[in-house]
Amino acid sequence: MAIRPLDDRVLIEPLEAEEKTAGGILLPDTAKEKPQRGKIIAVGPGKLRDNGERTPLSVKIGDEVLFGRYAGSEIKQGDKEYKVMRESDILAKVVS
Numbered sequence: 285m286a287i288r289p290l291d292d293r294v295l296i297e298p299l300e301a302e303e304k305t306a307g308g309i310l311l312p313d314t315a316k317e318k319p320q321r322g323k324i325i326a327v328g329p330g331k332l333r334d335n336g337e338r339t340p341l342s343v344k345i346g347d348e349v350l351f352g353r354y355a356g357s358e359i360k361q362g363d364k365e366y367k368v369m370r371e372s373d374i375l376a377k378v379v380s
Contacts, residue, residue: 287361289368292331294343296322296351296367321378322367323348331371341371348378 289295299321324347330338343349356369 287326287359287366287368289326289328291328292339292341292371293328293368294324294341294371294374295326296349296356296369297325298322298365298367299348320353321348321350325366343371343374343377349374350376350378 327341330340351374355373356367359366
């Protein structure tokens, strides 16, 4: 089963939360924060405007992005978890 986002939505694979603090303390699963960083796996065709044209998205597959802690909808496919959210819920692209 493949997941293809619609309109201006994107499919994001969240990156794992940090397992250690800056001081080197290991965190148990219950103390870890929800990830706010992820990699875009799939993008929709863009938002449909009133004139029938689509507005292209400013992110593409492979981009690493930051998003709100509780943004989007979580879905599971097999043993992996993903987030589906609108492009407007993405806060920033990570540029290296």
